[in-house]
Amino acid sequence: MSEQGAAGDEYDVIVVGSGGGLIGAYTAASHGLRTLVIEKTPYVGGTTSYSGAGIWLPGNAAEQRAGVEDSPEAARPYLDAIIGDDAPVALREAFLQAGPRMIDELEQNPLFQWFEWKGVPDYFEGRPGSLAQGRTVFPPDFPRAELGSLEPLLRRPLWTERWGVHPGLQLIGGQALIGRALLAYMETGNGSLRVNTALQSLLVEDGRVAGVVALQDGEQVTFRARRGVILAAGGYERNGELRRSFQPAVGDEWTQGCEGNTGDALTAGIAVGAATDLLEEAWYAPGLVVPDTRPVFYTSVWSGIWVNGEGERFMNERLPYDRAGHEMLRLGQLSTHWVFDQRQLDNERAFATLPVAPEVPGWFDVEKFVEAGVLKRADTLEELAELIGVPAAALIKSVDQFNGYARAGKDEQFGRGEAPWDLMVTHLAGAHTDGPNPVLGVIDKGPFYAATIVLSDLGTKGGLRTDEHARVLRTDGSTITGLYASGNTMAPMSGRIYAGAGVPVGSSMAFSYIAALDLAEQG
Structure with a gap:
């Protein structure tokens, strides 16, 4: 088992990126292919971690x-x-067929059990085939x-990076997935890893991708791949220039993506003729x-409402997060006011049990947040309106109208509290009201508060077009021999939508796995 591959070495497979792409690397290595993973940053895991x-x-x-009961x-x-024509049918069919097979194969290794x-x-409740109980594992x-x-190579939890808290003795969530995948990959005996190694370009010989040119610790190195290269290096969410080009309304300052995700794999693919979609x-x-x-x-509010610059409520604040983000974007509400009352703060669970809450004790420090502005x-609501710069009469009207819905138990304006997702979130947080619908608690207990909600993201999702084998395509539809893509480097099989919790990680794993199987079957 080696953590380093020698510069200039030749491998069967090279994987660029160490998030969901690690599943492809493990699959290739466990099928007997000599495999190299290169990672731009000092740490393994990317945004998946x-x-x-x-x-x-x-x-x-x-x-x-x-x-x-599912299949x-x-x-x-x-x-x-829900996807329609926004992505090829062949991609989602490949995803559907590969998922169960991948889990079966992974679970043959005790590290994945x-x-x-x-x-x-x-x-998307109410659509054909939607499951109220969900499919997420x-x-x-x-x-x-x-x-x-290998432990020092694992990217620290987000809250350790941001707040400096101890990372903990147990790996949870994405940390657990990456930790297991890293160890499984290295234990194959066919896996090598090089961190601090950034992709610069793809090596093309006789019309096929034959390796990568990378920069490691300031030195240019070339690694050759006998069978192919899998680009799994995330999106371009941390690249301000690319975001201004493809997403002019959205910057890079509010993203949740890993700092290494600057689109290097995307631009390298484009440079060798790859087609793109959904950028x-x-x-x-x-x-x-x-x-x-x-x-x-x-993910969504526990209580309170969102109001725009006119003091008016404009959407169901409990929509699943990607749907909420798209609605904010559609309406041009890239920054909005979340108005709530003391009840929100009195319900300790409402902040402590966010589905992805910071693992930081007392992270929502009211006095610190107020002091920071x-x-x-x-x-009073009148005073709050003045502080946030919205018309007082409009804000009071919005709150009074919502309170009427809360007391009646039905949101007549946007249907909040009717979907399974709404009720799941409420269950996690605990009801903050004894009203007929706990999702619609009244806002009447001062003092009153307003926080700022902005349009954030978990990463960009457009990328290189691929076929059902994860092979990268040219603009004429032909394949670029030896080049594969997965995760946020790949134009997504899910098109413009987010079907359920875990689609980004699940599809990244599945298409990395699909790519590795295609490479292994080349013989």
Whole structure:
């Protein structure tokens, strides 16, 4: 087992990026292919290591163990209905067929035993094939010490990077998934890893991709690949220039993506003739503005309402996060006011049990937030309106109207509290009201507060076009021999939508796996 590959070495497969691409690297190495993973940053894991590691793969073994009646065939009409023509049918069919097979193969290795189903509803309720109980599975926690000498290579949790808290003795969520994958990959005996190694360009010989040119610790190195290269280096969310080019309304300052995700693999693919699609898209999510760091990924409100600059409510604040982000973008509400009352703060669970809450004790420090100016506080709604610069009469009207809905138990304006996702979120947070619908608590207990919600994202999602084998395509539809893509480097099989919790991680894993199998079958 080696953590280093010698400069200039030749491999069967080279994987660029160490998030979901590690599953492809493990698959290639476990099938006997000499494999190299190069990672731009000092740490393995990318944005996947920040995630909760939800994995959306219809019909997998973990669902079956939990008694969930599901299959690729059951999920097909759901994806067909919500994706439509935004992505090729062949891609989602490949994804559906590969998911259960991948989980079965992974679970043959004790390091991947056993994935666990947890009830997270699909994000588009009422569509054909949608499951209210959800399809998302998760890796079990993993003792950090099990990584041994590999442990320093693992990217720290997001909250450790941002707040400096201890990373913990147990790897959870994305940390557990990456830790398990890294160890499994290295234990194959066919895997090498080079960190601090940034892709510069693809090596093309006789019309095929034959390797990569990279910069390692300031020195240019070339690695050759006998069979092919898998580009799995995330999106371009941390590249301000590319975002201004493809997503002019959205900058890079509010993203949750890993700092290494600057689109190097995307631009390298384009340079050798790759076609692209959906570059204007991202995995959007509301972000709560906090002091001294990037916004916190905030799946939805527990109580209160969002109002625009006119003091008017404009959407269902509990939409699944990507749907909420797209609605904010559609309406041009890239920054909005979250107005709530003291009830929100009295419910300790409402902040402590966010689905992706910071693992930081007391992270929502009211006095610190007020002092920093990211949270406004006032004894009356009139005073709060003045602090946030909206018309007082409009804000009072919006709150009064919502309070009427809360007391009646039905949001007549936007239908908040009717979908399985809404109810799941409420269950996690705990009801903050004894009203007929806990999702619609009244806003009447001063003092009143206003925080800022901005349009954040978990990464960009447009990328290189591929076929159902994850082979990168040219603009004329032909394949670029030896080049594959997955994850956020690849134009997504899910098109413009986010079907359910774990689609980004699940599809990244699945297409990395598909690519590795295609490479292994070349013989």
